[in-house]
Amino acid sequence: MSAPPLLATRDLTRVLDGTVLVEGVSIEVRAEEVFVVFGPSGAGKTSLLRLLNRLDEPTRGTVWLDGTDYRDIEPRTLRRRVGWVPQAPTLIEGTVAANVAWGPTLRDEPVDDDRLHELLDRLGLSGFAQRDADRLSGGEAQRVAIARTLFNDPDLVLLDEPASSLDAAAADRVESLLQEVMADLSLTAVLVTHDAGRARRMGHRGVRLQNGRVAALGALDAVLQAS
Amino acid sequence: MLQDLLQHIQDPIVWTGLAQVGAASVLAALVVLLSRQRGLKLETELSVAFVRGFVQIVAVGLVIGLLLAVPVAWSALILLGMTGGATWISRQRGAGLPGVTQVSFLSISAGAGLVIVTMTAAGAIEPTVRSLVPVGSLVIANAMKINGLALNRLKDELRDKRAEIEVGLALGGPPPAVLARHLRTSVQASLIPVVDSLKSLGWVWIPGVMAGMILGGENPVYAALYQFVIMAMIFAAGGLTSMLTSLLMGRRVITEAEQLRHIPASEGG
16 A cells, blocks of 8 residues: 655646646655655746645645645745755755754744754765855855755755756755755655656655656656657 | 915016026027037927926916915824825836835825824924925825835746745745745835935935925924935835835735735736
């Protein structure tokens, strides 16, 4: 018997100014799996991801998180539980530590320094805590962005092509560190990518989008086959 | 009311003023002639601007002459009309921001209104049309400028820093905390001109009110003190307006589901 889904969407649709971005998407993401959202540029992958933590509002349909309609969950609680790593790291001015601790700082909560350093170690950023975030390489900045999301202790992480803007070496490093961290922390993730190789290495199941609609769903082989 | 206006027009000082206008016009005509002689091709533009300026300023003088005769209660109505105009002009700076007209009107009314009422109660503004309208208009006009600057900067911040704001929201940050630094930037930017004016007051420039009072034979020290009162009123009204605008707008740019609204490049509010 398969595990119940941690996150499920039903007929998820977003239309903006008459343009269909996502239409009728129904998926289920199980606990501790990496669910891949695959497709070419403009297929609606990022638009779908932004609906999953309600950064954008669905025109139709909804998302269920652990059996609860996410419209019944307070937005900031929902977003704490469903973490998001955007394509570009988008760090704030200040140190690496200030960036990683930005979530609790915004919520006026105490910052666990030991946990912060442990997370930086895991992501290959030992000794980076007091470095200026402006002076990081692209790969380092993206790892800080991942640490910032994980420091919030989410139930599920949305990864929006976290290595797409990096050179091959930095992208491989981010990918292998992500795989290690997700395995160690038993994380559930939704990974957006247009890279079939990365999808195969990191994912378990997935969906292929075409023009905002589901073109294939389920086992990765079937999802990636037609690409 | 018309009788009062006729009295103003027939005042012998008006004839003296017209003679002075004649003397100044001779000098201006000299410039027009020089322009023609040197082939600058500016004589038409200069002549039109000169005559137009004269007609406009005399018209304003006549309107003020009329206003001086109306009961003091009219001041509130006149200042309200000025606030409406100030709202209309400054909202264009924030075109595309949600509810920009309403927010501008509330902020300018509250900021300028509080200062005008308080300073009238304190005796710094005489409760007469002669005093309330010109001083009130100074305060409202400056609140308008500062409100426009605040809206313009806020709009740029929300558009340029959208990614950063959305990361903050995605981390479960409360919208007021996520927006705080951007709202602060807009208030700071809007107050730069008035802070610079205060810094340079007296040694880089002698403002109009003080210059006018000294020319009118007023004690220069009192003229300086009153000018400072005017500057303080402008600062207070502008600061209140700017802070209120950023506070109200900070709530409007976020949806009920705590999403940052789309801010179009232009569009009325």
